[in-house]
Amino acid sequence: RLDGGVYPTDRLRFRLSSTLPNKRLHPTSLSLSLSLHTSPLAHGTNVAQWPQAKQTHRHRHHHEPPRKPTAMQGGLRTTTSVTNQIKGGWRNFGVGRRRRRRWSKSSLQWRDLHNLQRPLAGYGSFYRRTTNTAAAITTTSSASSAQHDAGGKRYKINFQDGCEAYRDLSTMALVRAYIVFKVCGIQWVVKNSEFLLKTSLRIFGSKIVSFLLRPTLFGHFCGGEDLVTIKPTVDRLKRSNIGGILDFAAEADVEAEEPLSSSSVDTPTTILEGNALARQYSYQTERQCDANKKIFETAIKAVHGVTPGGFAAIKVTALGNPLFLERWSESLREMHRLFSLMDKDQDGNVTLEEFKSAWGMLFMECDQKFVEQQFELFDRDNTGRIDPVAWATTLDPQTMRKLASFCREEGPFSAAVLNEEEERLLDSMRMRLSDLVVLADSLDVRLMIDAEHTYFQPAIDNLVLGVQREYNLSTDRVYQTIQCYLKDARERNQMFMQQAEDEGWVYAVKLVRGAYMYQERARAAARNEPSPIHDTIEDTHRCYEEVMKDVIFRSRVQKKLEKPNLVVATHNQRSVECAIDLIDRAGFKPEESGVSFGQLLGMADHLTYTLGAHRYNAYKYIPYGPILECLPYLIRRAQENSDLMGSVGYEMKMLVSEITRRLFYDRR
Secondary structure, eight states: OBTTBOOOOSSEEEEEEOOOOSSOOOGGGOOEEEEEEOHHHHTTOOGGGHHHHHHHHHTSOTTOOOOOOOTTTOOEEEOSTHHHHHHHOOSBOOSSSOOBOEEOSSEEEEEEESOSHHHHTTSOOOEEOOSSOOOOOOOOOTTEEEEEOTTSOEEEEESOOHHHHTTTSOHHHHHHHHHHHHHHTOHHHHHTHHHHHHHHHHHHHHHHHHHHHTTTHHHHHOOBSSTTTTHHHHHHHHHTTEEEEEEEOOOOOGGGOOOOOTTOOOOOOOEEETTEEEOOOOOSSHHHHHHHHHHHHHHHHHHHHHSTTOEEEEOGGGSSOHHHHHHHHHHHHHHHHHHHHHOTTOSSOEEHHHHHHHHHHHBOOOOHHHHHHHHHHHOTTOOSEEOHHHHHHHOOHHHHHHHHTTBSSOOHHHHTOOOHHHHHHHHHHHHHHHHHHHHHHHHTOEEEEOOOOTTTHHHHHHHHHHHHHHHOSSSOOEEEEEETTBTTHHHHHHHHHHHHHHHTOOOOEEEEOOSOHHHHHHHHHHTTOOOSBOSSHHHHHHHHHHHHHHHHTOHHHHTTSSOOOEEEEOOOHHHHHHHHHHHHHHTOOGGGSSEEEEEETTSOHHHHHHHHHTTOEEEEEEEESOHHHHHHHHHHHHHHOHHHHHTHHHHHHHHHHHHHIIIIIOOO
């Protein structure tokens, strides 16, 4: 397209000149000049004069050297990853006449190309600089996302370029990735993973199984077994402008636990949960929780050493007894139900009249002055009403126990009150988390508190909000996690944002789709309760995008009081493109947007590496730990996250294409 007109694309000749070094370099370190030559344009002919010029062009000698571009032409320049493709070269250009091209190390020429888009599609965006127009020639792709160049022009981020995505990975690593994805795509293997692991351990023993897994599944998905062995992985990612999120792969569930007992042993165990394997910790004593705290402290120090200002991931189930977390979560739910009973008009607030009316029905008869004093206890700002946030933050275990003592009869609320022993467990858990945040704050490391099962999540949310109020006063030190496959995800996120705005602290959040779908639905069915999971995957996609928009365009961000402080943790390309578009609409530069992107190590490399190359804040989630403790966690993630495995087929095609290019077409 020149000056708004369309010209035929046959009889085009390209000349590509560059100095190609012997060693592989980052694409941005090369400067290539791509000049588009046609006979009419070389003579300064405009588009309207094309028919006459085309007739003249037919009589020109076929092998006449192409003319240099005129001032009107200007030429094309690019620093995209097409340079790597050009260095390898193509043996035959499958466009128009299948004529073998002539090539040299410093100059490549293609003649008589009958289609302009086919040789260029999928290899980045090209800009045409002319003296008369600033119009850009860009290739379009369904796997692209908009961004701006230094001049403010929009162009497309291409996620289809395997050469760009895998340039820092060896060919053997790509072959291993393909084999791993192929095996993970076999449904029989995934469904029978429990049987296969138990049988292998029984027949071959843990040493042989670890020996076989270390260079295969473990080597692909995990950074290493300890903080020393993960450093090469972190360094490799850093060279590609990708940070690391370190996570000791440990997780707990109530199914592995025995009732609370002070005389229990403290031996961690690995259990098999349904068809999914998950690393489960035994928390029969507080000593194990203290040991897990030390592991997280080591991880925080490692992040400070290898990726200053980076992230460390923490699981609350590693800092307390899961049985207690479930019980405390139930207690918090009963607090919410009591608030809903008091809120007769369901406007989200409890007035003094509503409080007195509910007190008369649910609690023993007391003096009106005493009831008003109880109301004032929750109405700290003297607004004449109690909002859900004030209710939840004021009704601590001690206040809840006191309130339950006035109940007319014992019911769910009275049964949910924590006893003194459970209060001590709660205080210990809060102290461990607080110590970790203090350490992270002193080392300038950001903490992401992982979301877990819904029957743990109210307690986790309560803990996270507590430390955010204290340590997020001026920076994004602690990140909440929202699982967008839950039906109440957007409502909870909006409540947290409003709470942060009202109380004056910095809101920071990580968005995930969720990894416990099968367990949550099975649990809801067993209890004859509605499923907390969205009914369709499209509902989950829609929720994810809506929450992203809410976070990026919240009022404090629009007023420039804070950045979005958002981590888009997803392998879904549609969500990544949506986030990039929202960043662009909000007027942020990629590296200064306050929005980070995170993917699991070994998954969605075409997203992470491309984002890093375009200066976005890209991260890899790096699980580490002993082999037999990490693999069950990752297998469960692969099985339960349908979106994770749904995009693997596309990634496998990119792997095959890049491996083929390296083996058969890269002549260096």
